[in-house]
Amino acid sequence: FRSHYPFSLSSHPPAMRTLTPLSLLLLFSLLSPSTGELPGTWELLVPDAGIASMHTAVTHFNTVVLLDRTDIGPSRLRLPANLCRRHRNRPNATDLNPDCYAHSALFDPATNKIRPLIIHTDTWCSSGQFLPDGTLLQTGGDLDGWKKI
Numbered sequence: 237f238r239s240h241y242p243f244s245l246s247s248h249p250p251a252m253r254t255l256t257p258l259s260l261l262l263l264f265s266l267l268s269p270s271t272g273e274l275p276g277t278w279e280l281l282v283p284d285a286g287i288a289s290m291h292t293a294v295t296h297f298n299t300v301v302l303l304d305r306t307d308i309g310p311s312r313l314r315l316p317a318n319l320c321r322r323h324r325n326r327p328n329a330t331d332l333n334p335d336c337y338a339h340s341a342l343f344d345p346a347t348n349k350i351r352p353l354i355i356h357t358d359t360w361c362s363s364g365q366f367l368p369d370g371t372l373l374q375t376g377g378d379l380d381g382w383k384k385i
Contacts, residue, residue, distance in 0.1 A: 241356055270322060285350050286313025291359060296370040299352070300343040303374065305360035306335065313338040313352045 288311075289302035304311065306321075315321075320334035338352030340359075360378035367373055 268282055281348055282343065282347060282350060284312065285341055285343060286352070287311040287339060291364055291374070293364055293366070293372055296366075298345065300345065301361045302341045303355065303362075303364075304339045305378070306339045306355065306358040307360070307378070310335075310337040311339055313341055313350065315352050315354055319354050321354060328354060342377070360373065 261357055272332050277297040285302055287302055288306040290305055291301075291303040293301045293303075295301060316337050320336040338354070340355045342351045342353055343349075343361050346352075358378045359374060362374050362377040364374045
């Protein structure tokens with residue numbers, strides 16, 4: 237630490253060491269715009285999407301993909317008949333085997349409609365990216381989502 241700095245930070249009086257962070261905080265608060273000057277507004281489009289979105293991705297179709305984890309119990313959105321998923325590596329996961337609840341959904345802001353999507357593995361700790369053609373590629377995840385695309 238000392239080899240990079242020609243002075244010792246601990247040699248300054250305690251008041252001087254706290255003065256700099258406080259001065260910076262004051263400077264940023266004075267320079268930041270007030271709430272009234274900020275552009276944009278928020279509007280609640282759907283009171284309940286049925287899932288708690290952990291990952292949210294806006295697609296090039298002007299729809300929104302919502303992804304939640306799969307191992308914390310039922311959501312408020314059911315999957316269509318015969319599309320239940322099985323917890324492959326966790327037969328006792330929250331006693332939902334088979335799991336007939338959606339843990340992913342597609343939201344269409346033009347119609348304010350939510351459509352359940354099925355995901356086959358847990359997206360907790362996963363990563364998403366869009367490919368050049370607009371495809372959403374979600375990789376990885378927890379437990380049964382490990383090493384999955």
